[in-house]
Amino acid sequence: MSARKLQSYFGATATLAALAGQAERVRVLQQHWDQVAPPPLNLMCKVSGLQDHILVLYANNGAIAAKVRQLAPTMLDKLKKMGLEVTAIQVRVQVNPPAPERKPVKSLQLGSAGMDSLRQLAERLEVSPLRQALERMLERHTK
Structure with missing residues (x-):
């Protein structure tokens, strides 16, 4: 689907056209904010919009919000x-919780001594679910 076709959908109704216009204004404001704010702050704050000539920002935490308030006169100029x-x-605070960290999948390897010990144990056991489980485990680790 080309960009021209997608743009035609935004103008399909008055509501979508107004929404598309607002999104474009926020995008332009965000670009301006990114230019005037120091690098750590421009990444930690996002533009919400412009209401009655007041630029509304959302900071990731209270410390960032305090720093933006401190530097606001300079950035306003x-x-x-x-x-x-x-x-x-x-500046308003809107905390974005970090994505949960995924723990790496453990990849355990048995040493040769461990493999020999398990093999000996399996041989001494009577036919049972435990012996079958040990034999399956040994097969997986010998491949």
Whole structure:
């Protein structure tokens, strides 16, 4: 599907057209924010929008929000020099929990002494589910 066809869907209804316009404004504001904010802060804050000439940002945590508030006058001046009609910067905190870490799958290998001991144990056992389980395990580890 080409981009032109996709764009035609955004204009299909007034609601979608308004939503597409708002998304574009936020995208442009985010680009401006990325240019004026210092590198650690521009990655930790996302633009929500512009409401009544107030730039609304969401910070990842309270410490980042405090730093943005501290630097807000400087960044506000830079945004004005870029031609944006921004009178204030409002920072809200929206914590994004980190994705859970996946534990690596353990790959255990038996040494030759361990293999010999298990083989001897299996040979001494009577025919039973335990002996069958040991034999299957030994087969898997000898491949």
